[in-house]
Amino acid sequence: MKQLIAFIKKEFFHIFRDWRTLIVIFAIPAIQLIVFGYAISNDLNNISIGILDKSNDEFSKKIVSKMTFSNFFKIGHILQSEKEIEKLFKSGKVKEVVIIQQNFSKSIIKNGIASIQIIADASEPNTANLAINYTSALINNFVQDISKTTAIVPPYSIEVKMLYNPTLQSSWMFIPGIIALILTLISVMLTSVSIVKEKEYGSMELLLVTPLKSLTIIIGKVVPYFILSIINISFIFLLGHIFFALPVQGSLFTLYMLSTMYIILALSIGIFISVNVANQQVAMLISLVALMLPTILLSGFIFPIENMPKWLQLFSIIMPPRYFIEGLRGIMLKGNGFQELWINFLVIMFMTFIFIILSIKRFKSRLI
Amino acid sequence: MEAIRVNNITKSYENINALSNVSFSINQTEIFGLIGPDGAGKTTLIRILTSLILPDEGNAYILNLDLKKDYKQIRKIIGYMPQRFSLYMDLSVEENLQFYAEIFGVSIKDNYYLIEPIYKQIEPYKERKAGKLSGGMKQKLALSCALIHRPKFLLLDEPTTGVDAISRIEFWEMLKNYQNEGITILVSTPYMDEALQCNRLAFIKEGKILTVASPSEILNNYPFNIYDIKNENTYQTIEYFKKIIPDAIINRFGQSLHCSTQLSFDEIIQATDINNILIEKIEPTIEDCFLWISQQQ
Numbered sequence: 001m002k003q004l005i006a007f008i009k010k011e012f013f014h015i016f017r018d019w020r021t022l023i024v025i026f027a028i029p030a031i032q033l034i035v036f037g038y039a040i041s042n043d044l045n046n047i048s049i050g051i052l053d054k055s056n057d058e059f060s061k062k063i064v065s066k067m068t069f070s071n072f073f074k075i076g077h078i079l080q081s082e083k084e085i086e087k088l089f090k091s092g093k094v095k096e097v098v099i100i101q102q103n104f105s106k107s108i109i110k111n112g113i114a115s116i117q118i119i120a121d122a123s124e125p126n127t128a129n130l131a132i133n134y135t136s137a138l139i140n141n142f143v144q145d146i147s148k149t150t151a152i153v154p155p156y157s158i159e160v161k162m163l164y165n166p167t168l169q170s171s172w173m174f175i176p177g178i179i180a181l182i183l184t185l186i187s188v189m190l191t192s193v194s195i196v197k198e199k200e201y202g203s204m205e206l207l208l209v210t211p212l213k214s215l216t217i218i219i220g221k222v223v224p225y226f227i228l229s230i231i232n233i234s235f236i237f238l239l240g241h242i243f244f245a246l247p248v249q250g251s252l253f254t255l256y257m258l259s260t261m262y263i264i265l266a267l268s269i270g271i272f273i274s275v276n277v278a279n280q281q282v283a284m285l286i287s288l289v290a291l292m293l294p295t296i297l298l299s300g301f302i303f304p305i306e307n308m309p310k311w312l313q314l315f316s317i318i319m320p321p322r323y324f325i326e327g328l329r330g331i332m333l334k335g336n337g338f339q340e341l342w343i344n345f346l347v348i349m350f351m352t353f354i355f356i357i358l359s360i361k362r363f364k365s366r367l368i
Numbered sequence: 369m370e371a372i373r374v375n376n377i378t379k380s381y382e383n384i385n386a387l388s389n390v391s392f393s394i395n396q397t398e399i400f401g402l403i404g405p406d407g408a409g410k411t412t413l414i415r416i417l418t419s420l421i422l423p424d425e426g427n428a429y430i431l432n433l434d435l436k437k438d439y440k441q442i443r444k445i446i447g448y449m450p451q452r453f454s455l456y457m458d459l460s461v462e463e464n465l466q467f468y469a470e471i472f473g474v475s476i477k478d479n480y481y482l483i484e485p486i487y488k489q490i491e492p493y494k495e496r497k498a499g500k501l502s503g504g505m506k507q508k509l510a511l512s513c514a515l516i517h518r519p520k521f522l523l524l525d526e527p528t529t530g531v532d533a534i535s536r537i538e539f540w541e542m543l544k545n546y547q548n549e550g551i552t553i554l555v556s557t558p559y560m561d562e563a564l565q566c567n568r569l570a571f572i573k574e575g576k577i578l579t580v581a582s583p584s585e586i587l588n589n590y591p592f593n594i595y596d597i598k599n600e601n602t603y604q605t606i607e608y609f610k611k612i613i614p615d616a617i618i619n620r621f622g623q624s625l626h627c628s629t630q631l632s633f634d635e636i637i638q639a640t641d642i643n644n645i646l647i648e649k650i651e652p653t654i655e656d657c658f659l660w661i662s663q664q665q
Contacts (some may be wrong), residue, residue: 006470010459017458101419188547202454206513209418209448366420366438 003212007220012218015196015224021190026235033239036174047131048076052090055104063100063116063142074075089121096120096131108146120266154352172247175240176328177301179259180321181235183266184295186232187289191225191270196283214363226342229263230256242281258331261348262324268355269320275362295321313326323347369396372417372521377426379412382611386412387575390426394554394568397547402556402564403658408621409575410556413449414525417554418448430521435558444472447519447551451526457499461490461509465516472517482549483512486542511539514594515546522546524555528562540565560655571658578661583654590660591650592617592628595636598646605645612639619659626656 015021032326050065054062067073076094079085088094099117101107102312107114120128198204207217208246237255240246248255268292277283295301298312299321305313316322327344372394379387387409394400394441402410415421417428419439429437433442455464465487469476480487486508491499498509507527514522524543528536540562543553547567555566563569564583571578579586599605602625607620610625613636616629633649640647 003471003475006467010456010463010467013459013463014456201457202450202452203456204414205420205450206448206454207471208420209443209446209475210468211444212471366422 002288004216004223007212007216008223011220015228017154023189025186029178029232029236030239032178032182033175033236033243037200037240037244038179042181045071046074047072047096047127047134047258048094049073049131050077050079050094051075051159052079052082052085052097052099054100054102055106055107055333056105059105059108059142059146062145063139066138066142067098067135068157070134072131072138085119089119092121094121095124095127095137098135106261111366112274113248144339172244172333173329174301175236175244175246176301176325176332177278177296177321179236179328180262180266180299180301180325181292181295182232182236183229183259183263183324184287184321185289187225187229187263187266188273188291189284189308191221192273192277192287193266193280194225195221195271195274196277201281208365214360214365218359218363220273222271225270226263226267229266230260233259233263246332248332250331250337254337254341255328255331258324258348261352262327263318263351265320265355268352268359272355272359272362275359275364289323294319298322300326301325320348320351329362370394371396371398371431372554373429374417375426377413377416377423377428379416379421381461383641385575387416387423390572390575390577392577394552397550397552399543399547399553399555399565401563401569402554402572403560403563403569403654404455404556404558404572406558406594408572412575413447413572414523414556416555418446418523421445423607443599444517445520447514447517447522448619449510449522449524449527451529453498455513456508458497460495460497461501462494462654464509465512468513469516474517476483476516479516479518482518482546483515487512494626503522503530504532507531507535507539511542518551522551522553524553526556526558528557528559536562556578560653560658563654570627573662578658586654586657587652590628590654590657591617592630592660593632594650594652594656595629595633596621596624596646596648596650597626597627598624598648599642605642608642616645617660617663619656621655626650626653628652628656628660 015025033164051064051067060239063073068075073096077084077088079088079097082099085097086235088097089138097119101115101117104114116139116271118132120132187368197360198207237246237248241248273283273286277286294316297303298308298314298316299305299319301321305316323344327336327348330341330344334340370393374390375388377390378385380423383505390409390413395481402413404410412421416423417430419435420443422436430442431445433445435442456467459467465476469478490501490505490508490512493505498506501509511524511527514524528539531539536559543555543565546555557563566583568580568582569586570580581589597605597609602623604618606618606620606625609616609625613627613629613631616627616631618625618627620626627636633647636647
């Protein structure tokens with residue numbers, strides 16, 4: 001036990017004396033959170049649109065003002081005729097043009113029907129899609145409004161309700177992914193690098209010629225990074241709460257249970273890498289290529305797993321972060337507990353078990 | 369009394385024979401030297417004896433412990449100083465020493481008397497990071513760490529390589545103190561002059577032990593008269609002596625050459641007919657002996 005404490009103390013000296021490690025641990029999570037939270041956002045704000053209001057009457061003005069005052073749109077151009085449309089799209093000044101037919105109010109009152117044409121620049125399909133959806137939502141809203149104030153019964157009405165993330169904030173979706181990413185960075189990469197470093201600098205040679213047991217060396221390496229990871233996720237939860245009002249619907253206990261188990265899994269992957277490679281560059285490369293990229297691309301962090309081709313979906317089944325991200329979203333947004341997430345817990349536990357067994361088999365108490 | 373017994377150890381790396389059939393023994397509290405050129409297999413042999421590498425064949429017994437079976441116990445009683453400085457560069461002198469004391473389950477105080485002569489010299493810099501120490505200081509720290517648990521068997525892999533002449537002399541003085549403390553020492557070195565400091569030594573070349581004996585035995589068993597010959601043109605002189613004494617062993621030693629032959633001093637003077645030459649009968653050095661033994665193989 002004394003040996004282990006001495007080892008852990010030494011490990012903390014290494015961590016706190018290397019400014020690069022400190023940056024990885026403390027600066028990168030904050031930067032990632034802000035970059036992903038704000039910059040890489042799927043939400044639309046202030047899309048510039050053009051308006052061609054051919055009737056300029058009571059109802060058409062209502063629609064225009066609704067669009068003006070929503071945060072989604074800003075009126076970039078008021079058109080006078082349809083001829084301007086093509087030039088406007090080509091110049092890229094607007095992403096969408098809304099054309100309101102002549103005699104809009106009259107037509108509604110008289111016939112109960114009127115038309116609005118929406119033209120979108122689909123060179124950016126995502127933006128076009130979202131813009132059209134938002135516009136339709138606003139028009140629906142308008143239809144409901146007039147049905148309340150007048151006797152007119154709208155021909156249809158659609159009600160959309162977003163569950164769990166009512167304002168569709170993409171930051172809520174990203175933060176669980178960022179947590180997985182950061183844990184991969186700290187637990188997998190730093191752990192594997194720190195063991196491989198001992199091999200590379202020759203200090204492993206000296207450590208092996210001591211009464212230290214292999215298990216003490218491994219635990220001594222893992223404990224500091226475990227503590228740092230726990231501190232780190234708490235830090236990210238806190239930042240998420242402060243900057244993005246990220247909720248935790250489920251219990252904090254389940255949240256920390258899941259995180260702790262995933263950290264142990266990540267650490268065991270880190271150890272597995274380190275017992276198999278000989279130098280720091282390879283360790284870093286494997287952590288990055290084999291884990292960071294799949295975490296970002298294949299675990300449902302950014303791209304929904306359901307949208308992937310079948311073979312990639314199969315591949316994502318073996319991606320450890322998938323189960324963590326899914327679990328985190330469940331706990332934070334849906335208020336899930338063990339009952340709903342037991343599969344995730346079980347898979348994480350099973351994977352940890354596999355990696356620990358493999359690592360112990362591969363750890364050498366000799367040099368060759 | 370025999371402390372270490374090495375039996376027929378063989379080790380090869382991908383078709384290269386690093387060690388073939390190495391056998392010798394080291395007596396209790398002896399300074400045993402492993403002398404040989406670079407690439408002779410010294411490091412491999414030392415690593416095998418520290419239990420870091422398993423031999424392909426053969427075995428060794430360290431203080432009656434089986435190298436293969438009892439390696440865990442062996443690791444408690446040996447002290448090892450690798451050729452490359454392997455302590456933590458980002459830890460201070462004191463932190464390094466403290467760490468090694470703790471993992472061996474001792475306190476620095478317990479065995480301070482043992483390392484005091486060396487550690488005292490680096491103690492003024494105990495706050496300094498090990499990476500910022502000079503070569504000689506690093507060596508002293510590494511030795512302190514290897515000794516802090518008071519090992520019974522100390523293995524030093526080329527401890528004096530890259531260390532200045534004065535520190536080297538000090539270093540060997542130190543080793544003699546540890547010998548008096550009852551520690552058995554195995555030390556490898558590429559420097560022939562250091563061989564004289566050992567109680568016994570093994571010449572090793574290309575993975576084979578050429579001879580095991582005390583320095584005086586090796587020197588006394590040298591079968592030739594040996595002459596130190598100086599001349600302005602060393603190269604021509606070598607060619608000249610090869611011609612006039614065909615069976616002589618002639619090796620270049622810095623500015624002069626050593627000529628080993630059965631001829632007496634008078635005979636060699638008579639045979640020589642060039643001017644400006646200085647011939648001096650000398651005692652053989654350990655290097656002469658090594659060269660002769662390795663040429664015989």
